[in-house]
Amino acid sequence: MKIEIVNGRAIDPARSLDRVAPVYVSDGAIAGVGERPPQWRAERVIDASGCVVCPGFVDLATRLREPGLEHKATLESELAAAAAGGVTSLACLPDTDPPLDEPGLVEMLKHRARLTNQSRVYPIGALTVGLQGTTLTEMSELAEAGCVAFSHADVPLPDTQMLLRAMQYAGTFGHRVWLRPQDPHLARGGVAHDGEVATRLGLPAIPAAAESIALATIFALVRETGVAVHLCRLSSAKGVDMVRAAKADGLPITCDVGVHHLHLCDIDIGWFDPLANLMPPLRSTRDRAALRAGLADGTIDALCSDHAPVDDTAKQVPFAEADPGATGLELLLPLTLKWAAEDKVPLTRALAAITAAPAAIIGIDAPGLATGSAADLCVFDPSKAWTVQRESLRSQGKNTPYLGIELVGQVRCTLVAGHLVHEA
Amino acid sequence: MTRNPQLNRNGELTHLLTLEGLPADVITHILDTAEPFASIGEREVKKVPLLRGKAMFNLFFENSTRTRTTFEIAAKRLSADVINLNIGASSTSKGETLLDTIDNLCAMNADLFVVRHSQSGAPHLIASHLDAVGWSHVHVVNAGDGRHAHPTQGLLDLYTIRHYKRDFRELTVAIVGDVLHSRVARSLIHGLTTMQTPQVRVVAPRTLVPTRVEALGVQLFNDMREGLRDCDVVVMLRLQSERMKGALLPSAGEYFKHYGLTMEKLALAKPDAIVMHPGPMNRGVEIDSAVADGARSVILPQVTFGIAVRMAVLSIVAAN
Numbered sequence: 001m002k003i004e005i006v007n008g009r010a011i012d013p014a015r016s017l018d019r020v021a022p023v024y025v026s027d028g029a030i031a032g033v034g035e036r037p038p039q040w041r042a043e044r045v046i047d048a049s050g051c052v053v054c055p056g057f058v059d060l061a062t063r064l065r066e067p068g069l070e071h072k073a074t075l076e077s078e079l080a081a082a083a084a085g086g087v088t089s090l091a092c093l094p095d096t097d098p099p100l101d102e103p104g105l106v107e108m109l110k111h112r113a114r115l116t117n118q119s120r121v122y123p124i125g126a127l128t129v130g131l132q133g134t135t136l137t138e139m140s141e142l143a144e145a146g147c148v149a150f151s152h153a154d155v156p157l158p159d160t161q162m163l164l165r166a167m168q169y170a171g172t173f174g175h176r177v178w179l180r181p182q183d184p185h186l187a188r189g190g191v192a193h194d195g196e197v198a199t200r201l202g203l204p205a206i207p208a209a210a211e212s213i214a215l216a217t218i219f220a221l222v223r224e225t226g227v228a229v230h231l232c233r234l235s236s237a238k239g240v241d242m243v244r245a246a247k248a249d250g251l252p253i254t255c256d257v258g259v260h261h262l263h264l265c266d267i268d269i270g271w272f273d274p275l276a277n278l279m280p281p282l283r284s285t286r287d288r289a290a291l292r293a294g295l296a297d298g299t300i301d302a303l304c305s306d307h308a309p310v311d312d313t314a315k316q317v318p319f320a321e322a323d324p325g326a327t328g329l330e331l332l333l334p335l336t337l338k339w340a341a342e343d344k345v346p347l348t349r350a351l352a353a354i355t356a357a358p359a360a361i362i363g364i365d366a367p368g369l370a371t372g373s374a375a376d377l378c379v380f381d382p383s384k385a386w387t388v389q390r391e392s393l394r395s396q397g398k399n400t401p402y403l404g405i406e407l408v409g410q411v412r413c414t415l416v417a418g419h420l421v422h423e424a
Numbered sequence: 425m426t427r428n429p430q431l432n433r434n435g436e437l438t439h440l441l442t443l444e445g446l447p448a449d450v451i452t453h454i455l456d457t458a459e460p461f462a463s464i465g466e467r468e469v470k471k472v473p474l475l476r477g478k479a480m481f482n483l484f485f486e487n488s489t490r491t492r493t494t495f496e497i498a499a500k501r502l503s504a505d506v507i508n509l510n511i512g513a514s515s516t517s518k519g520e521t522l523l524d525t526i527d528n529l530c531a532m533n534a535d536l537f538v539v540r541h542s543q544s545g546a547p548h549l550i551a552s553h554l555d556a557v558g559w560s561h562v563h564v565v566n567a568g569d570g571r572h573a574h575p576t577q578g579l580l581d582l583y584t585i586r587h588y589k590r591d592f593r594e595l596t597v598a599i600v601g602d603v604l605h606s607r608v609a610r611s612l613i614h615g616l617t618t619m620q621t622p623q624v625r626v627v628a629p630r631t632l633v634p635t636r637v638e639a640l641g642v643q644l645f646n647d648m649r650e651g652l653r654d655c656d657v658v659v660m661l662r663l664q665s666e667r668m669k670g671a672l673l674p675s676a677g678e679y680f681k682h683y684g685l686t687m688e689k690l691a692l693a694k695p696d697a698i699v700m701h702p703g704p705m706n707r708g709v710e711i712d713s714a715v716a717d718g719a720r721s722v723i724l725p726q727v728t729f730g731i732a733v734r735m736a737v738l739s740i741v742a743a744n
Contacts, residue, residue, distance in 0.1 A: 199634040200444065202544040202571030202610060207635070271429070271441075271552075272545030316523055316553075318543035320570070 001043050001418065002026045008048025008379060010034075012055060012369035013352035023053050025375040028418035033369050044420075048379050051412055054351055055367035056088025056119075056376035057332060058358040060256050060304040061232060063325070064121070065396075066112075067105065068097025073309035073396040075109075078329065079118040081395035083422035085329040086378035086411040087305070088119050091362055094126040095153035101126040101137045103145035110146045118421050120376075122148045122362050124178060127166040133158040136166060140173050148362050149176045149230065154279055156184030164221050171227035176363070180232040181214035181239065182206075182280060191320045193283040197266040203320060206281055208236040215242045219251060228252040230361055233306055235261055235280035237290030244299040254361050255299070257291050258306030259335040260326055264288070264401060274315045274322035275401045278306070295353060296345055302357040303339075305332040309397020327397035331388065333380055334407035341408075347382070375418040384410040429551045436744040439551045439564040440737050442573040443614040451618060455583050457736035458729070464501055465731060474739045475504035480536040481529055482508045484567070485522075488540055490703055491567050491577070494727070495538045498734035504536070522546065523553050530554070536563045536742060544570030544607075563741040571605050576737055577702055578611030580730040582619065584722055585657055587729065588698050592619035598651050598693075599642075600627040600683060601661030601710055604634050604672075608702045609661055617641040627651035629683065631672040648683050655693040660685050660701045660711050668709065676709045686712045690720070698722045 003025040010021045010033055021034035024042075031037040062082070065073035082090055092109075094100035100109070106123050113121035125147035129135040139150055150170050157163045163179075170177045190206030192198040198205040211234070219242070222229050234240060234257050243255050260278055265288045269276045276282060294300040308325025315322050332354060340350035359366035367376035387406045390398040414422040430439040430446075437450055464470055480499045482492050492508065499506045511525065522541075529537070539547045547566040554562050568574040582592075589595055597616055603609045603626050616624045617640070624642045626633065637644055645651030652658060668676040685699065699711075699721045707713045716723060 194635045196636045196639040199636055200610070200640065202569075202573070202607060204571075205635065271548045274549075313521065316549070317521065318541065318546040318549055318570075320543050320545075 002041065003044045003046060003415070003418065004042035005046045005048050005053050005379060008051045008053035010053045010369055011348055011351060013348045014356040014366050014368050015370060016348070017369055018348055023369060023377070025377070025415065025418050028375055030369060030371055030373045030375050032371055046379065046413060048412070050383070051379050051381050052347070053369070053377060053379050055355045055369060056378045056414060056416065057086050057354045058362065058367070059087045059090040059307065059329065059332065060302055060358045060361060061258065062090040062092050062305060062307040062329060063095065063309065064092045065309060066096060066109065072311050075112055076116060077394065077396040078307070078309065079113065079116050081327070081329045081393065082119040083414045083416070084394045084411060085305070085332050086380060086414050087329050087332065088367060088376035088378070088414060088416045089122065089359065089362070089364065090119055091122045091124055091148065093153045094124050094151060095131060095155060099126045099131045100124070100147070101129050101131070103138065103141045106142055106145040106147055117419060119416055122364065124148065125150045127152045127170070127177065128162070131155040133162055136169050139170055139175060143173065143175060149178050151178035151232070154180060156182070160217060163217070164225070167221055167225050167227040167229070171225055176228045176230055178230045178232055179218055180280070181211050181218060181234070183210040183213040186210035186213065191277060191281065192269060193266045193281045195266055195284050197269055201269065201272060208238055208283060208287065211236045211280065212238045212242060215239055219246050222251050222253060226252065231255040233258045233261070233280055233304070234291065234294070234300060235283050235287065237287045240290045240294035240299055244294070247299065254301045256302040256304045256358070256361070257295055257300045259303055259328060259332055260306060260401070261288065262292055262295065262303070262339045263335060268401060269319070272319040273401065274317065274319050275326065275399055275403065277319055277322045277324045278326060279324035292339060292343055296343060302361055303336055303353040304358065305329050309395050310399045312398070315399050326400045327393060327395045329395060330393055331400060331402060331407065333411060334409040337382060337409040338407065375415050377415040379412045381410050381412055383408060386410050429548065429555055432744060437741055438560070438744045440575050440741055441547050441551060441564065441566045443575045443578045443611045443618065444573070446618065448618050451579070451582065451615060454579055454733070454736050454740060455586060457740060458583055458732040461732040461735040462729060465728065470501050471503055472501065473503045475499065475502035475742055478504045478535040478742060479533060480504045480506050480538060480738070481534050482506060483511065483537050483539045484509065485511050485539070485541040485546070486568070488568070490727070491540065494730045495567060495734055498731050498738055501731070502735055502739055504738070522549065526550055526553060530559050530562055534562055536565065536738065538565045538567045539569070540567040541569050544572035546570070565737060565741060568607055570607065571610070572607055573611045574607040575611050576730070576734050577608050578615040579737065580726060580733040581612045581659065581700060582615045583729045583733050584700060584726050588722060589656055592616065592621045595621050595656045596623040596625065596654060597621055597657040597659065598625040598627055598655045599659045599661065600648060600651065600685065602632045602663050602667060603628050603637060603661065604632045605664065605667070606661050610640070612659060613640050613642055625651050625655070627683070629673070648689060649692055652689055652692045655697050658685065658690065658693055658697055658699050660699065662702060662704065663706055663710050665706070680709055684708070684710055684712060685715050687714050687718070690715055700726055703727070
C-alpha cells in the first residue's frame with residue numbers, strides 16, 4: 001500500500017532531521033521524505049497536522065508472558081499494546097515458562113509473532129538452561145533461531161563463577177550479555193528501597209549497595225574477558241556514577257533505565273500501593289534525579305518500558321506478596337515526553353533514547369526516515385492529553401501506578417513495514 | 425498513590441490502621457474514652473451495650489494469644505458478637521485470596537474486622553478494598569501487620585505512660601531492642617512524636633535497627649547505658665527466639681549482656697522511671713526477672729489498660 005503522511009513534523013534523531021515534511025511509504029519502505037517519489041499516487045493519505053512523524057520505538061525490556069504465563073498476558077494482547085504505544089521493535093525477556101532456553105521455543109515465538117503481523121519481536125535467550133544457573137544454553141543454536149542477546153532476566157545467577165563462564169561462552173560467539181545488576185544476597189527477601197519509606201512502612205528492603213556490588217563484579221569480569229555487557233534497568237545514583245566511570249575507562253558497556261524510574265520514587269508507594277511494587281525497587285528522589293541526569297548526559301544510553309503485565313490477582317495482595325512490575329509499552333511515549341518536558345531535553349534527543357539508541361543495543365538497523373529504510377513509523381500527537389484507565393490500555397496487564405493519571409502524548413498511528421498496525 | 429484510608433471525609437476514625445498521621449486530638453480522644461472503660465472490669469457486671477448486635481471477626485492470619493484474647497474481651501464487654509477465625513497457612517493453600525476471604529465474611533454481615541497479618545500493609549489493603557467495593561460501613565482494626573504497625577499496642581503504651589507520667593511533653597522515653605522487626609516500636613514512636621514527646625530514643629545493636637530510623641524522629645543509641653540515662657520510661661521489646669542466634673546476633677547471652685534490662689542498668693534512668701514490655705517476655709534475654717517483677721514494672725497494668733483502650737477503639741470506629 002502506498003501511504004502518504006502529510007503535514008507532520010518529521011523527526012529522525014539518527015539523521016538530525018526535524019522539519020515539517022511529507023513522508024511517503026511504499027512497499028514496506030520509506031519512498032521519500034519531503035520529496036514526492038516519481039509517479040506517486042497515494043492509496044491512503046494520513047493527515048498528521050500537529051503531530052510528530054518519527055521512527056517507530058524500540059523497546060529493550062518487554063515481557064510477552066508467552067509461553068506459559070498466558071493468565072498474565074498473551075502475544076496478541078501485548079503486541080497490540082506495543083502497536084498502540086508506537087513500539088515497532090521489541091526485545092522480549094526469557095523469563096517465560098518454560099524460559100527461552102531452546103531453539104524450538106524461540107522459533108515458535110518468532111513464528112507466532114510474525115503471524116500476528118505486528119511489531120518485530122527480538123527474543124533474548126536464557127544464559128542458562130531453565131534459568132537454573134547450572135548449565136549453559138546452546139547459545140549458538142539459539143542465536144540461529146533468532147536470539148539477539150542472552151540474559152538471566154530477573155533471576156539471580158547463583159555465583160560469580162557461573163557469571164564469568166556465561167560471559168566467556170557468550171563472548172566466544174560475539175554475543176552481548178544483558179544483565180540486571182543486583183546482588184542476590186543483599187536483595188534477598190527485599191521488596192522496597194532501603195530508606196526512610198521502607199523503614200516507616202516496615203517493608204523488607206534492598207539497599208542501593210546491592211546494585212553497586214553487582215556492578216563492581218560485572219565491571220571486573222568485563223575487564224577480564226572483554227565481553228560486551230548491556231546493563232538493564234539501573235536504579236541508583238551510585239550505579240549511574242559507576243557506569244559513567246566505567247565508560248570513561250573504555251569498558252564495552254551500555255546501559256538502560258526503566259521509564260517508571262525516571263518519574264517515580266519510593267515515596268510513591270504511599271500506603272502500600274502494590275502497583276508501585278517494581279523490580280528493581282523505586283529508590284529515593286536523589287536516585288531518581290541521578291537517573292534523569294544520567295540519561296540526559298548519555299551515561300545511560302536508552303530508556304525502556306520495563307513492560308511487565310501482571311494479573312489483578314497477583315497485585316491485589318499485600319505489597320510484599322505482589323508480583324513486581326508495571327505495564328509499560330503504552331506509557332513509554334508519554335512518560336518519555338514528560339521527562340523531556342520537565343528536564344528541557346530536546347525532543348530529538350529524547351526520541352533517540354527510545355529509537356536509535358536501543359536499536360544499536362539490540363544490534364539492528366535503527367528504523368529511520370530515509371529513503372529505503374523499513375517503514376516502521378510512529379505518528380503521535382505530542383500535546384494530546386489522555387487519562388490512563390484500565391479500558392484505555394490494550395495490554396492485558398492493567399497494572400500501572402499511573403492509573404487515573406493524565407499524561408500528555410498520544411500515538412495516532414503506528415506502521416510496521418509499511419502496514420498500519422494501529423490507528424487511534 | 426493510595427491515600428491513608430483510616431479517616432473519613434470528616435476526619436473521623438473509621439478504621440484504625442496506624443498511628444502515623446493520626447492527629448493528636450484523635451489520639452487524646454481515644455485515651456480519654458478508654459478512661460471510664462478501665463473501671464468496667466472491676467464491676468460486678470462487666471458489660472456495656474455500645475456494640476450490641478454488631479458482629480466482630482477476629483481475623484488472625486498470624487498466631488497470637490494475648491492480642492486476640494484482649495480484643496475478644498474488649499468486644500464482649502461492649503456486648504458485640506465475637507467470631508474468632510484462626511486462618512493459618514492452610515487457607516492460602518486452599519487458594520482463597522485474602523480479599524476473597526474478606527468478601528465472604530462481609531457477605532455474612534460482618535461489622536468489624538480485627539486483623540493480624542504477617543505482611544506489612546495487609547489491613548490497609550483490606551480497608552481500601554472495603555471502601556472500593558462499597559462496604560464502607562465495615563471497619564478494620566489493625567491488630568499487628570508485619571513489621572509495620574500495631575496501633576492498639578501503641579495506644580495502650582501511650583495510655584500507660586499518660587497514666588503514670590501525665591504530660592508527654594516533658595518525657596524522655598527509651599525503646600530498647602529489636603526495632604528492625606518491631607511493629608510495636610514503630611507505632612509507639614509515631615504515637616509519642618505526635619504527642620510531642622521531646623526525646624524518643626531507640627537503643628539497639630546496629631543489626632536490629634532499620635535504615636534511617638532517625639527520620640522517624642528518634643535518637644539512636646547503640647550503647648544501652650547512654651540510652652537509658654535520665655529516662656522517664658523504658659520500653660523493652662521482645663526478641664523473637666529465631667533471631668537470638670544467627671546472622672543478626674551471636675547469642676542470647678551476649679544480647680542480654682549488652683541490651684538486657686537489669687537493675688544495675690535501670691539505675692541509670694530516673695529514680696521514678698517505669699518499665700514497660702509488650703509481652704510475651706523472654707526473661708533473662710531482654711529483661712531480668714528482678715526488673716520484670718520489680719516495683720517499677722508496669723507490664724501487667726499494660727495488659728489491663730489494653731482492654732480498655734481496645735474497647736475505646738472499637739466503640740469509636742464502630743460509631744463513625
